[in-house]
Amino acid sequence: MASHENDTLSDLLGDLEAASKLPAKRRQATVKPTVEKTTSLLYERGVLPDELARLVDLVTLRNYLDQASLAAIVRNLYPAGKVGDDVVLCVVGALGHGQLKPALTLQALLLRWLVMAYHLLQNPDILSQAYGVFFNLLSTAAIRPQLCHLLALITRRKYVRPFRIQAILALSRQTGSDPHLTGLLRVFKNYYPEIIVGEVTKGRAAAFKHPDPQWRDRVNEIQQQQQLDRQDYGGTKNGFAVNHALGRQMNGATASVFPAVHTQHSQESSLTLEEIDKAEAFVDNLEKIELPTQLVAVMADPLLQKLLLLRPDADASARISNWVMACLGDVAAGDTDPAFMLDMLEVVHDYVMNTKTLPPLLLTFLQMFLGTWNGVDKRSDVLETVSYTPLGDFKSKPPPPLYKKLFQLLESSLLDSTAASQVSLLKFYTLLLRRWSIAMRASQDSVDPVLPDGSAGDLVSHVNKLALTLTQTAPGAATQLAILDFYECFASVFSIPRLLRSVDLCIPPALVVYPMVFGDSLVVLSRLCGILAAYKRAWEAIMAPSSPAARQLTRREREQVNTFNGFLMDLCNCLWRGRAFATSDLNAQGCGIPRALEPALDSYVRAVDSELALGALFGLSYSPVLCLQAISYVRELEEAEIEASPDGLRSRHAGPVTQASLTRLASRGGVALSFPEYRSGVLKYLESNGFPGVPELMYNTMKNLMKERK
Template sequence: MTTLDDENTGNLGPLLDDLESAAPRLSRFILASKVPAKRRQVVIKSTVERTTALLYQRGAIPDELARLVDLVTVRNYLDQASLSALIRNLYPATKVDNDAIFKVVGALGHGQLKPALPLQSLLLRWLVMVYHLLENPGILTQAYGTSAVPSPSADNTTLALSRQTGNDPPLTGLLRVFKNYYPEIIVGKATKGRASAFKHPDLQWRERLDEIQHQHHETRDNGGSRNGFSVNHALSQKMGAKPSLLPAVYTQHAHEDSVTLEEIDGPDTFVENLDKIELPTQLVAVLADPLLQKLLLLRPDSESFSRISNWVTACMGDVASGDGDLSLLLDIVDVVHDYTASTKVLPPLLLSFFSFLFSVWNGSDKRDVVLETLSFAPLMDFDKLYKSIFEPFEASVLDNAAESQTSLLKFYTLLLQRWTTIMQAAEDLDTLPGGAVTQLVTHVNKLTLTLSQTSPTTATYLTILDFYECSAAILAKPNLLQHVEITTPPALLVYIMHFSPSLIVVSRLCGLLAIYKRAFEALRAPLPTSQSRGLTQHENEQINTLNSFLMDICNCLWRGRAFATSDVNSQGCLIPQSLVPVLVRYLGRIDSKLSLGSVFGVSHSPVLSLRTISYIRELEDGEQEVIRDRHAGPVTQHSLGQLAHRGGLQISWQEYRSGLLRYLETKGFTGIPELMYNTMKNLMKARHQ
């Protein structure tokens, strides 16, 4: 009899002994399953319950599975409820061998020794659910012709039943399968009309099976971490919070000269046999198996990716026909996300999946996962990509809220980063559509300008700058600049961020404009090692716009001429000139000594005044001689002269401003000094002296 210790250690053997043999007083050769219930000296119900519980917990290894299959496939005296419970919990922990399959198939049909028809139904259902674990799936094809069920008769019966029921969709679907085997029987319009797709009999059962398979293989591997050079036999990668429904890697048609992925156990054997490795039977396993991913990356094959695409297309067909729901598509997104995160590639063949997803997606479920996965979209013509993928994506995500706009902007930033990496890694940039980058920036310009007004916060401005800094990073690389046209941010956006209350925003904006200025200058003259492509017509049109940015910002920060329009290219920060007198009068009421032109300079600016007085305090604290008077601030050329006469810090106006730029650099605000050094001629010379 079984003991508590047997069950705690997961030992199925004694329980199977109890099922097969009678009470200890009887001969062990007399099977309980062959002894009528009234003659048994033990109650078998509790044994069945403990057996099914243990099967549900850890499954059956091959020897145990063989004994259980023997038990449920031959008519015996165990009651039908007990046998049904055993079949429903017949979870194999490993592959299912040919003997077990032959016994189950042989148990189907009519005959005195066959199991009852309800049990046969459960056995057939079990075959469907463990098909992906068969050691040799082709064994079912071999058994089809030898089955006790006459195949042509079954086809004719199904055909007649279909005609009687008026082309019932499930029967039509079954006839389409039969047609592959007996086309001479299934002819005419029998398979026309709507057909019902075949669903998995029990998804919860399959999920538990996957968990058991994974636990078994993890135990076999002693819990060791994978190095990426062995097959992931139990795909427990995530599909939502559930185990994966993807098939594991299995190679069915291997030959003597080939090597299967299942035989690879390390990087050495993988490299040595790279050309000999046979592709597995179900290539869709690549979406979750790192070793198969490596193989297809090193040996790309268009047919292989077509097969993967067909699997995804079939899943989309299930949803379109009503046999699946959005959760199935989101589960696939999880799998595709893991694949793209590992390979850094989203195959173009899978783009159709996202096009379909966005037609039914609510724009919020797993948004971050969808966003990151789609950011691996290939570098291709932006207009085509936008029409087929990004436009429906935007329609799903955008909901007139700033949060959705920010999510969309972060997506495009990530996409631009991926494309930059692709361009940097390319051996021949001429083969890449560099114009797609320009089109992307032009498209995002509208989004950033809208976002700056719907959510005028520092966080928003920083997110916007993230995108444009990615764009500027391309322009800062001479080889990439020769293949990407410069596109500046919208003028209104630049001025909005220039008057941001955040110093880091202003600093990053100035640094960004300095990169644009250098990029335009680089295109005006031949490069040292190759001929510059020169400026395009569009770029020539943008030069005046960029010069306006530079002049207006320098007028505000450095020249004491805020909102001036008399200088060449100056636009007065796009402030209406009718507003200037109003601002002057307002400022006069606050402090008659202040001028509108200087209040946005480095000393008076709301974002810089604290830094400037802190700089002066550091200079005063570092003086060797006694300081009799400290500067009260804000600093002006006149106040510095008066301070020196009163025994305070002695520093010229020019020294103060040059030192302030160096001080800002030490504090991490490098953008403003970078712009001034690249724009103001006197500072250009001073920096190189």
């Protein structure tokens, strides 16, 4: 046998296959270390489809390996992908009695594995095709519990037949009301309650819980590592099949939060939701499908969600509302376990993510939940769920606006005086604004869009304070980019003139803008300039009489227009005119620098280099974030000149570029380039290299550049 120092599972499987063909006494070494190493690897990284087929062959075919080793391998079969039909058929073929069959204890483990891996089957219908095989083996006591569990998972209405009911009843009487048979009878009764009667289903019945939650958790981790579809604990995530898990267990809770889909008292000729397993079947029978008995299962079942979205029903909505309100009443009265709210939140999150809606009833639940939330548990789920809050009045008008009803509770729970919690809140408001912008864009298709007056503007005004706080508590490019995400989302609404008639513009605070202008990130500066350019176009559209978005400025907009013009003038002075911090121009604010500080700064600059001037230090050539791009543009021109004529370039520019240095360069045999051409070229170079913000703002602000661009 090969050495036990092999590192790959494939080599270990080769060792095991070789050992399985030899009796223990004829082997050169014991097989136990190989089995231990194999099971350890299976636990750590799972088993790929090809390896799984080899392992299942190993445990289902009679060989010389001991039962303990084979059992250890079966217990550690963690699929890293989908389980193919050949593997399932191999397990099915190994069931039953006979000299060539595995021991019944090993068969029981294989059936248990099929139950646990049910949601990973590539074709779940393959088990249904073997329904008769499983059913006929129920008389074998050693594997009956696992068979009943598997049959409970795959039973559909078409398999519930009188002869099978009679067979189970007879077997139940022979075994003294085996609880597993009783549990299977109850599954049958869900389909035909009027046929299965009597005391037999009232006895002790198996709950058919997951056989090994730790196995389930581990296989989920392995599946995620392999970047496959995430699977739920009990059933398939197929959006066109009912979740047939017998009760959705949340975090190990003993009671399910929401019932599973079951249609009771149905007729033989009717079609139930449980019988749908493909998108085609759902579409073809949309109008014929009978609603399940407990409609509140819609909260946890994707297929029922699709049915009620495509086929709305007022009575169904009322029934769901009554159930949820009764549940909230229990919570308010303190009659529920504290963990129940978190369990319910997880289900609500899944529902909201699937339907992309947050009904008023669930807003009531969220209000109650946020009042008790610690701000940590399931934070991402909570923020993502609340971000689907429908567009409404944020803060200004009665009745109580959204902020008082919901977002104030969220802030109280989330904020803990740390920058991390403030960033989380900012990202939440960005997500909320993105949802609202989608709703506003959708409203433009209606004849008379109804938008809550000032709602988006009030939200931006509120987040302005948060942005100011973050600028002080967590300065840096990462925070600035998160802030820009928010304002960029708001600016995207401006591209729709019709919405500008309803959206109240609200600009970022000056103490947020100027630190970004003088920061150390070109990405931040570029995105800021792009956002300000979008704002400028929006102001112009509102104030131009012939524009489709023309309207009167609101009070807030009138108060902010001069400040915004100051942003534009200061940026042009810094980046283009070489007059940073100037205040002589109309609307110029000097970037907010105190006037008494400017002479001191100018004196320091001239002491460093007598040829430098304070006003020019933040232009294209000298700016710490733009100078590399500027000189790179010149280097590109020089390389092109050398490539065209190797002897034609006698001098290179050392940088930084000024009008005088370009004149000297041309006289020395360097690139012939005027200063306006240089600046226009740098703007084009920035655009071509993925930094369009600065060029966009300059082209939208400087009149001579506007003409050039046209």
